[in-house]
Amino acid sequence: MEPSLNNDLGYPILIGDDLEDELRAFARRRGPVSAMLVDANPNLRPRIARVRAAIAAPSPLRVALSERRKRLATVEQTLDALLAAGVERSGLVVGAGGGVASDLFGFACGIYMRGVEYAHVATSLVAMVDAAIGGKTGVDLRGGKNLAGTFRDPVAVFCDVSALRTLPARAMREGLAEIVKAAIIEGGDFFEELEELAPHPLARWPWAHVIEMAVKVKTMTVADDRLEAGSRELLNLGHTFAHAIERASGFRVSHGAAVAVGLRAAGLLALRTGRFSEREYLRVLALLTLVGLPLQIPLEPRAIFTAMGSDKKKRNGRLRFVLPRSLGDVEYGIECDPRSVRAVLAKLSQPPGTVDARR
Ligand SMILES: NC(=O)c1ccc[n+]([C@@H]2O[C@H](COP(=O)([O-])OP(=O)(O)OC[C@H]3O[C@@H](n4cnc5c(N)ncnc54)[C@H](O)[C@@H]3O)[C@@H](O)[C@H]2O)c1
Ligand SMILES: [Zn+2]
Numbered sequence: 464m465e466p467s468l469n470n471d472l473g474y475p476i477l478i479g480d481d482l483e484d485e486l487r488a489f490a491r492r493r494g495p496v497s498a499m500l501v502d503a504n505p506n507l508r509p510r511i512a513r514v515r516a517a518i519a520a521p522s523p524l525r526v527a528l529s530e531r532r533k534r535l536a537t538v539e540q541t542l543d544a545l546l547a548a549g550v551e552r553s554g555l556v557v558g559a560g561g562g563v564a565s566d567l568f569g570f571a572c573g574i575y576m577r578g579v580e581y582a583h584v585a586t587s588l589v590a591m592v593d594a595a596i597g598g599k600t601g602v603d604l605r606g607g608k609n610l611a612g613t614f615r616d617p618v619a620v621f622c623d624v625s626a627l628r629t630l631p632a633r634a635m636r637e638g639l640a641e642i643v644k645a646a647i648i649e650g651g652d653f654f655e656e657l658e659e660l661a662p663h664p665l666a667r668w669p670w671a672h673v674i675e676m677a678v679k680v681k682t683m684t685v686a687d688d689r690l691e692a693g694s695r696e697l698l699n700l701g702h703t704f705a706h707a708i709e710r711a712s713g714f715r716v717s718h719g720a721a722v723a724v725g726l727r728a729a730g731l732l733a734l735r736t737g738r739f740s741e742r743e744y745l746r747v748l749a750l751l752t753l754v755g756l757p758l759q760i761p762l763e764p765r766a767i768f769t770a771m772g773s774d775k776k777k778r779n780g781r782l783r784f785v786l787p788r789s790l791g792d793v794e795y796g797i798e799c800d801p802r803s804v805r806a807v808l809a810k811l812s813q814p815p816g817t818v819d820a821r822r
Contacts, residue, residue, distance in 0.1 A: 468675060471686035476596060478622040478675050482584075483517040489582070489619055490518035497550045497579075499523040500541060500568045502560030507586055510626045511559050514584050518557055524548060528563045533602045535611065541571040545579075552576040555618070561587030561634065562594030566612070569600035573615035582619040586626035588638025589719075592645065592677040595620045597685040614690060622678070624670050635665060637719035639754050642673065644700050644726060645680040647747060650791020653680070658746070661753035696795040700785040701725030707770035708811075711762050723756035724811055731807045731819060732799060733786040743790050748815050758815055764808035771804070 467485075468476045477485045490496055496518045501511050503525035515523060524544045526537065550556065556579055558568035565583045572581035585591040601612015627635070646654040653676045660668050681698065688695040705725035708716055716724075730747050733739035751758060771782060782804065785795045810819060 468678060468682070470679070470682035472596070472598075472616065472682050474616055474619055476620045476622065476678060476682070478591070478624065478671050478678065480624045480671060482621050482623055483513060486514060486517035486584075486621060489621075490520075493555055493580075493582075493618065494518065495555070496520040496557050497554030498545060498548045498556050500544075500556060500558040500564070500571075501525055502564045502586070503527045504560070506629050507560065507626070510586060510623060510629070514557075514559055514621075514623070520557060521548065523559075526564075526568075528560060528567065530563060533563050533567055535602055535604075537567060538571050538574075538602055541568065542575055545571070545575050550575070550579060552579060555580045555582070557582045557584065559584040559586060559623075560590070561585070562589040565590050565595040565617075566600050566609070567602055569595075569615060569617060570602060570612050573600055573613045578615070580618045581615075582621070583617050584621045584623050586623055587630055587634050588627060588674075589634070589641060591622040591624075591674050592638055593641045593681060595622075596678060596681050598689065599691075622671075622674055624674065627670060633717070636755060637717060640719035640722040640726070640756055642677045643747075643750055643754065643756070644698075644722060645677040646750075647726065647787055647790055648684070648697055648700060648793050649676070649680045650789065653677075654746075654750075654790050657754075658750055661750055665754075694795065697785055697793055699795070700787070700793055701729045703771065703782065703784055704728040704767070707767045708760055708762065710770040711766040712760070716760060716762075720757050720760070723751050724758060724760045726751060727758050727815065728807050728811060729784065729786055731810060732784060732803060733788070734819075735803050735807065736786070736797075736799060738786060738788045738794075740789065743787070744819075746790070747787075759811055759813060761812050764805060764811070767808050767811070768801075768805055 499520040501523045526541055556572050572579050583595045585595040598614045598616040601609050604610040646657050684697050701722050705721035708721040730744040734744050781798050784797050786797050787793045
């Protein structure tokens, strides 16, 4: 398979099981690599050692990362490490890790000496299909997630599919939720292929192919609207609900689980407002279930509704949603009346089935 994905973003995205030749060629073309920034998780060491050998990078700068350390203080540590390593403004930095790494290292490199070139080796499913692609970088503030950052493109992204072998199941599910979302946006073969794969163990999935299908949805959507002024919102399918669920749970519910429930909620709201067919809604539920994602969440509907009021994507005080009309035909910017939204939220603590049919 040709590992470089054609895309309109202006930087190569390479997806494959063993990207060492591609990494070597990249370093030869763009190098030398001035520094390597890596997620310090010890489980990543073997993969990172191979990447480092391929790009002939100096000894990696290890940064302890976690969702809680996705903060400005960690950015400062990263900047200090780059300076101590003697990285110059004309330097090239290669980072490796999951979505926290691509967000935080990408941001640090975007502001270090007003910006050095940055390439990312994605090691988690979320980083491969979502976080490392599209140029959004940043960190959390005390007041909320991803509230400080920049739009800044990497010079290349490598989706190191073989790294997935050591990725914990929980992190795998986070990525699966975004893949199902992308498949609803794209419809057609992508959705059908996932339906065929879903009953099989994840270890047997043709991951390079699945990742490529999801990455295509992301690159095409982002290329149409790089600064998120409009159509990029499509990628927020399920996310107005998901963000509110995460907040209402005090972030005890993971983003992936919240997105899965959010996709059910978006489907329900679309059903209720007469835009989505029951048959396709049930296909979405079946796919989410088969890949092991949840459909219900034990939260007070009122708490979720209140949390929706503080969504950063809200415009002029009105709630807007991304809703499917059919698989492959998703619309954004749809205002819905609060009664319908509340009716949908009331169902999310119960399993689907007859309860969803009686809308
Ligand atoms: N910028 C964007 O457009 C965008 C889009 C989606 C998500 N994100 C961000 O991405 C982050 C979530 O990404 P994530 O799920 O990759 O989280 P993560 O980076 O925290 O990785 C999850 C866990 O897996 C470990 N890990 C990573 N790769 C591994 C591997 N190959 N083997 C073993 N362990 C590995 C990490 O050390 C971590 O413990 C969130 O902060 C989210 O805001 C950003
Ligand atoms: Zn998401």
